[in-house]
Amino acid sequence: MLDEQADPGALNQTGIHQLISPDGHAVVDEELSPFVEDVDDAAILGLYSDMVAIRRIDSEATALQRQGQLALWPPMLGQEASQVGSLRALAVEDFIFPTYRENGVAYLRGASLAGIMSTWRGSANTGWDPHAINLATPQIIIGAQTLHATGYAMGLVLEGKDDVSIAYLGDGATSQGDVHESMVFAASFQAPVIFFCQNNHWAISEPVGLQAHAPIAGRAPGYGIPGMRVDGNDVLAVLAATRWAVARARSGGGPSFIEAVTYRMGAHTTADDPTRYRGVTELEEWGAKDPIARVKALLQSRGLLDADGEAAVTARANAVAAELREGTITMGDPAPMSVFENVYTEEHAILDRQREHYGRYLAGFTPADGTKLEGSLS
Amino acid sequence: MIQEFRLPDLGEGLTESEIVSWHVAVGDTVELNQVIGEVETAKAVVELPSPYAGVVTAIAHEPGTVVEVGVVIIAFEVPGEDAPALGRGKSAAGATSSSAPEAESAAAEAVQQRVPTLVGYGADPESSKRPARRARSFDAPATDAAARTTPSVASAPVVAAPVVAAPEVPAQVQGDRPRSTPPVRKLARDLGIDLFDVTGTGESGVITRGDVLSFSGENDAAALAVPSSSTGASGPQSSDRMKEREVRTPIKGVRKFMAAAMVDSAFTAPHVTEFLSVDVTAGMEFLARLRDSRAFADVKLTPLTLAAKAVCVGIARQPSLNSHWDAANNEIVTMSYVNLGIAAATPRGLVVPNVKDAQDLGLHGLAEEIGQLAVTARAGKTPPADLAGGTFSITNIGVFGIDAGTPILNPGEAGILALGAVRTMPWEHQGGIALRQIMTLSLSFDHRLVDGAQGSRFLADVGAIMADPAMALALS
Structure with missing residues (x-):
């Protein structure tokens, strides 16, 4: 039933403008x-x-x-x-x-x-x-x-x-x-x-x-x-x-x-x-x-x-x-805190709060070698 | 330098893929993006382009192996020391080739715990290596945690009760809360485990994911440990000998799907099966006549074709056989169309493609459609659309020389008819005994949807048409 439907995309239908035929010949089109x-x-x-x-x-x-x-x-x-x-x-x-x-x-x-x-x-x-x-x-x-x-x-x-x-x-x-x-x-x-x-x-x-x-x-x-x-x-x-x-x-x-x-x-x-x-x-x-x-x-x-x-x-x-x-x-991974950038152009109270919470969350992690994770606040 | 290639997530949130084939062998020189093999995910078979130009030094998994995302599958010798390693930065599974064993174990750990998600590489697991949770000042009295590890009478009965969302704990008792991380608390909650009962082995007694898992799985783990330790010990049943006497086949693909569908159907729908043996001599003669006619020269006419027509006629008289139990909406859906499923044995297992709108087809149309479904199914090319939306099924066990059976319903359908073999047997005929062609029909139906009387009348109708195709005129 599906294949019996008209295929509006078929190229052989009339009304499709063309300037180069599939075999590479130039075609003249009055409008184009x-x-x-x-x-x-x-x-x-x-x-x-x-x-x-x-x-x-x-x-x-x-x-x-x-x-x-x-x-x-x-x-x-x-x-x-x-x-x-x-x-x-x-x-x-x-x-x-x-x-x-x-x-x-x-x-x-x-x-x-x-x-x-x-x-x-x-x-x-x-x-x-x-x-x-x-x-x-x-x-x-x-x-x-x-x-x-x-x-x-x-x-x-x-x-x-x-x-x-x-x-x-x-x-x-x-x-x-x-x-x-x-x-x-x-x-x-x-x-x-x-x-x-x-x-x-x-x-x-x-x-x-x-x-x-x-x-x-x-x-x-x-x-x-x-x-x-x-x-x-x-x-x-x-x-x-x-x-x-x-x-x-x-x-x-x-x-x-x-x-x-x-x-x-x-x-x-x-x-x-x-x-x-x-x-x-x-x-x-x-x-x-x-x-x-x-x-x-x-x-x-x-x-x-x-x-x-x-x-x-x-x-x-x-x-x-x-x-x-x-x-x-060679693309580096984005810093975790960068997720908050480019959300709003101006200060935004709710986002600021989320940013602070997430910063504190990240600060709760310390890598084994003692260095801070990139992007953490403390 | 040697570069390893780990199986990536090839399709948004997949956790594993099967190696289908390797197009290269160890020692082969490959170019960048040269196709080195094929991998089948849950979504598609895809070609793997080589991530490096170099020489293949190792192939870690044979075709047929299901490999988890993040596991090394192939390694290359790549010219130059500074060839950039392909990694995914900090993502655990993509850990680049640093010190090999460490990276390996880190990846393995990550792989074990990776959870499928709808999109992305799967949720990263809580790593027990780094970052480690830092000690908090209010947790200072470490004895608290230690004391809690002693099983107390008070806490014991709580084990079975799942801990619901932790209520706000007043500040002064926070130190009493077993120390853990949010993901592990969630895991414990999901498993119904009270963290008070778990002994923490992490830094400063922090309860880790492993602690929770081992607490929940102690019995399972013990059970699993037994066979592996006994295989070596119990001499005569050495694993080599067992290998000869048993073949272990991974449960996957069509087999896995079929098994799930059958279990679901068998234990959801209360099955009733009825049998009817009929004298189909006239029906077979009718088919023989049609076969000789020019109109049917191009199709294969079999008892299955006639049964397909008989089922459509029977359903028109007993619509409950063509209905569906929609538990979600608490409704019975009765279809006015018949998508007639035909069970087909294929090299990969059983599939049941269906003939759409079979009620509108005559014998010729049915024969044509069934023939096409069979050819497509045997070639293993049945599209999903052909498998979906079936309303009633026929299984032709007669082709194996079988008389009768108790077929299990195709999930979601109300009835399934099994056709037995046509046998020449002594049978009552016009008051005497004659050699006649006899076929047994076996009908299973879902007793939630179909009353005994309806099922019986349906089977009688189908039998009547098989015995005398002209009855189709009388019954439709």
Whole structure:
């Protein structure tokens, strides 16, 4: 019964915008092509290099989790085009509200690799200063970041700025009340916010067809928000679609909704076993639509990716992996008392009391060699 | 330098994993992140990428071993002296390779006491090494603690009574409270042990976790000690010889799950089993006719197929056979659909995948679905969804040449039907004795849900259809 349901994510349905076909041929799209006229060969090579680098981040982090160096890791394998294409359409002033899976976005935005990993190692709540790089802390609560992005965008209007905010969300999040509320508010206040939904086909183990009997992008017009479905494995199409949404927002056009149709080739997290629910042919089917392979084919067909070029791309990815590994395994544990930092900006009586109690508790312990534990008060 | 690799928590709060296979052997050179083996957690089978580039110097556990998180599983010779050791800072299990025996025992101690949690590496145990609890000034009269170690008449009867949340103790008697740490007090409370009865062996008489555990487990420990000490002493039953005569198989996987389910079912639902032998000659002839027809050429028609249909018809007339005892809500749930479980023997043990909405299927559909379930089950690939939500089960013991049995209900279901072998036997037929094909049906039902009359009528209906499939028309 389940397989008889319509699969709104299927790429063969009409209405999905694409600029590079899975076999690496350029496609003209009336709506999207104008947005990437300036993207030259060098720029495409850059996008390719970005995707290879973040795929390497993914494989190295997965290995580090298996080696006991990370507590958890949410793979982004297969979603590189969606992350790279959307991020590269933004200006540095635009504020990003990511989910826990946008670790490629975080890296490209300028977060340090060790910083990104500190969250997954359980050493810090966030690995960067959100205001320094205009990137919010990874949101674990499904869909909550759409409220933050909408609120931020409403603030931008009040301040008279022409920046935009973007909320990353998944197909599963679209079933959350938070997302509904943010879309209502975004439309009501014509907030300059982009809802960038990566439909990766699985909300942990729930297939998208179960909660969306029609394409997810089709919901946006119901809120009065234009929606666009784009091939989420096509970095150029994602870049163009996000530029379309950014242009609307900057020019006072209000919110937009993008459904990037992609596929999570890995597990939900390293604690998940996708073979228990995934269809047997899915990996093969989506492997043929790989986001990196198609750009590589395009570059090669134009003679833009020789052995030296490929070596440079690989070298960058390897350097990223080495830096990531080094930063992770040499990371110190946080001091016990640091748990009280960054909770409130101002004095807070209850927290102060807890801090004092915990300090006294820690002071009750003395290591055998007589030294005090790091962070104890007395 | 030698670098050891300890089994990490591979999936948020797991305490152990099974080594499935090693892809490397001692002496092999491995690269960083090269897959060196496979490990099965309670959640998934995952590949282990090598944490070092180097040469494998030791493999500590063979495939098939269940290893606790934090235990060394493999070691490498890594070039260079300053290769960073992979550790988790102060976390006990991740203790990096310092002086080996000490680290080993510290890890072992931690491992013993690690408690599974929903998320994370499991609660760290109270370490008895460091940090040690510092002496407190108000505890100065050490004689208090010593005096308390003498069993007193007054405290003895309290042993069995679990100590409930400790009430606020007035300041002046605080010195009387046996000295311990909060986690150990909680442990004692959970075990129903009064700390007044426990002798503290820690610094200044502090009661440690070990003290509480040994107090609670004195009898158990004594019992456990006996066989291990006697194996050496009682010559003829040497462990080697016993090994030849007994095979010890770890209880795990499907077997463990099945065992728990069967025990749960057998001792929760009051089982009643009834038997009925029927002349199924006409039914078998009917199946033979269908097998020859083109419509059924692509499926396997067996007495099980016919029984599946008969059960669906019977359930429609006696819905209590397709109900569920929902103790949590104090309700009986009667289903209008039949998810028909088919017990299947697989290499890994018994599984009971079910045909969803079997009531809507005809004979062809049933044959098709049952055939698919069987193939998937034998391949060991039955997805959890196929195992969940069953409402009634059939077990086909006839394929083993067995006539009848007293099947145990699949947990949560109200009935299970066992099909016996079809035998050619002398039987009463049209007033005389003839050789007929006879099958015995065994029906177990949950007497909380199904009255004797309902169960009996159901079994009679199923028997009638097996004997004469046309009865399905009359009964449905």
